[in-house]
Amino acid sequence: MTTKLPSTVANAEASLLHADALTYARKWVRMVRDEQIPHWGNAGQSWFDKQESQRFVRQMMRHMARSPSGMIDLCNLARAGLGLADQTARELILEYEHARELMPPALLAYNMELVDPRRGYRRLTSQKKEDRFLRDIAITVIIGDVCSRFRLKPHTPTPLETHEAGSRQRLQHRSRGFDSGAIPNN
Incomplete structure (x- = not known):
């Protein structure tokens, strides 16, 4: 069996760059898979675990809800059928009620919609993005790092x-x- 050599020096350099980039990306994928890279300080947590991903998204939503516009966005995501946004909004409603504190207007309006008997609440049944959020971040970071290190342009x-x-x-x-x-x- 003979090895086919690249026809030009430029093609040979491109082949070497491709091989180096692929080796580098595979190393990072193995490290993420083997949980050698902690995400946001959470060592030993899986980037691919559904529950861990959902916990992280809920944590981000709670942080987002600290500002008035973030609270409005959270309630709008919940109205649109995003299950974790609804769950987070309901947790916040429960916390405000338990502490006997006045709810922000957006959360109060969402609470009123939840208890309105004329409205039916619907949940999305498809696979949810929040289940894969951490995995998608890991993939995006690896692609960005490979493109930056090897001066490549990302391509969809x-x-x-x-x-x-x-x-x-x-x-x-x-x-x-x-x-x-x-x-x-x-």
């Missing part, structure tokens, strides 16, 4: 590129004898 594939990549993947699996129906479309 167009739908056509995604379709073409999926077609190439199916062709490769067919040529290896795999059933194309068993390959998930990404």
Whole structure:
């Protein structure tokens, strides 16, 4: 078996840069997966754990709700069906009621909507972004770090590129004898 060499020096340099960037990214992904990188001071917490991600999002929402505009945003997210925003708003309502403190206007209005018998509360049933929030942050930081270190430009594939990549993947699996129906479309 012979090794095909790059046709130009520029192509060879690009191949080396690609290999170095890929090795660097894989190292960071392993470190995140193996919980060697703490997030916001929480050593031993998983970037991929659903409960940990939800806890972190709730903590961020509580922090956001300290300002009047943040409280309005929290209540609007809850009205839009974001489950953790609703849960956080309800926790805040309970805390204000327990302390017998006056609620901020946005939270008071949301509380009134919750108890209004004419309104039906609906929850979204799809997978929620807050379940993957920490994972998405880890991926974004790794991509940003790789792009910065190797002076690359981040690129989001167009739908056509995604379709073409999926077609190439199916062709490769067919040529290896795999059933194309068993390959998930990404």
